[in-house]
Amino acid sequence: ILNVEQSPQSLHVQEGDSTNFTCSFPSSNFYALHWYRWETAKSPEALFVMTLNGDEKKKGRISATLNTKEGYSYLYIKGSQPEDSATYLCALQGGTSYGKLTFGQGTILTVHP
Amino acid sequence: DGGITQSPKYLFRKEGQNVTLSCEQNLNHDAMYWYRQDPGQGLRLIYYSQIVNDFQKGDIAEGYSVSREKKESFPLTVTSAQKNPTAFYLCATLPGPTNTGELFFGEGSRLTVL
Numbered sequence: 001i002l003n004v005e006q007s008p009q010s011l012h013v014q015e016g017d018s019t020n021f022t023c024s025f026p027s028s029n030f031y032a033l034h035w036y037r038w039e040t041a042k043s044p045e046a047l048f049v050m051t052l053n054g055d056e057k058k059k060g061r062i063s064a065t066l067n068t069k070e071g072y073s074y075l076y077i078k079g080s081q082p083e084d085s086a087t088y089l090c091a092l093q094g095g096t097s098y099g100k101l102t103f104g105q106g107t108i109l110t111v112h113p
Numbered sequence: 114d115g116g117i118t119q120s121p122k123y124l125f126r127k128e129g130q131n132v133t134l135s136c137e138q139n140l141n142h143d144a145m146y147w148y149r150q151d152p153g154q155g156l157r158l159i160y161y162s163q164i165v166n167d168f169q170k171g172d173i174a175e176g177y178s179v180s181r182e183k184k185e186s187f188p189l190t191v192t193s194a195q196k197n198p199t200a201f202y203l204c205a206t207l208p209g210p211t212n213t214g215e216l217f218f219g220e221g222s223r224l225t226v227l
Contacts, residue, residue: 046215099207103155
């Protein structure tokens with residue numbers, strides 16, 4: 001069973017602060033790393049899918065990096081806004097069975113105005 | 114609108130009863146998945162189907178059953194054999210069995226066993 005760990009479990013920041021979270025995974029079992037944002041009462045939505053060591057992806061104020069050799073990914077949010085408040089999930093795809101993901105427990109971000 | 118519809122959003126069940134959660138999609142996606150969320154844990158895969166009339170067990174299939182008679186539909190039955198059925202259930206899809214892209218999710222169904 002793959003073990004995907006996210007930290008911190010929850011985070012409170014002020015509007016305008018920049019923040020980051022970590023996703024750790026076993027480096028020996030890697031095919032792709034997914035990040036999802038899950039707002040309350042909505043569906044989880046994909047932010048990034050990363051496959052290459054050293055990959056960096058960006059969507060607006062949110063970016064992510066990937067280190068497959070040491071088994072971690074960082075998600076960064078620059079200038080947090082209240083609408084960024086959500087649970088951020090990372091998930092490891094350990095092989096070519098697409099859609100079979102091992103999820104971390106999530107990081108709950110609350111951005112205070 | 115294209116999307117994934119899960120119903121019901123909330124469901125209460127007495128112990129010993131089977132219950133079926135519906136997942137319908139009009140995205141024309143081939144693959145469909147059922148995940149379960151428990152407090153403080155990551156989503157866990159129950160069952161998945163990559164093509165009509167075919168499905169496979171995920172990591173926690175015991176006490177659950179599924180069918181895939183139509184491309185659009187992938188219902189999940191929570192049977193009385195499932196020891197801890199109270200949870201939040203998410204249905205997801207992928208455009209094709211060989212797609213490396215992201216999952217598309219429904220809004221979920223919350224099942225409470227009384």
